[in-house]
Amino acid sequence: QKEVEQDPGPLSVPEGAIVSLNCTYSNSAFQYFMWYRQYSRKGPELLMYTYSSGNKEDGRFTAQVDKSSKYISLFIRDSQPSDSATYLCAMSAPRGSTLGRLYFGRGTQLTVWP
């Protein structure tokens, strides 16, 4: 079992839709949770970052972490064609030899059509 599981999609939605992206994980030591956006095999760009459990909102994006269920989500409201990209979840433990090492999901390919 991979430490981070993410449905690769693809996911195709109309412009203006609410998008829900999800990841599950197995390592209870993970404390930092991130969402990256990657365009056309470019470098991953950090979108959202959450420490431990809870919600975080930034514009049209909301990240949620439920550590009890080992489940994280990213919601995109009023989705735009420019949101079309691959979304990667990533996680990290806070200390020890794994400090700074990110464990990534496989990525979900999202297409928002006009």
Add this chain to the structure above:
Amino acid sequence: DSGVTQTPKHLITATGQRVTLRCSPRSGDLSVYWYQQSLDQGLQFLIQYYNGEERAKGNILERFSAQQFPDLHSELNLSSLELGDSALYFCASSGRGFGGNTIYFGEGSWLTVV
């Protein structure tokens, strides 16, 4: 622009050859990470250096090696290349106070082995 610079952007080489990928981290960042992204494996952590010293090792093959120099730039050496080594290789850097939100990725080096 993340501030992490990788060269070369594209590289085509033959099986059995050796290549060196170079990374310049963001100004002031002491940690450098190397990741490999292939279609079937997603983003995989290879190795981390902190201020010149190896900090953590992931799924890095014995044919691969890396180092971080006193000026903090890093090189990833790939030898005895095989077709399966074709992938995007990303470098990332982070500062002293890692908190997940300080890891920035470069644009990657696209290696094709023929």
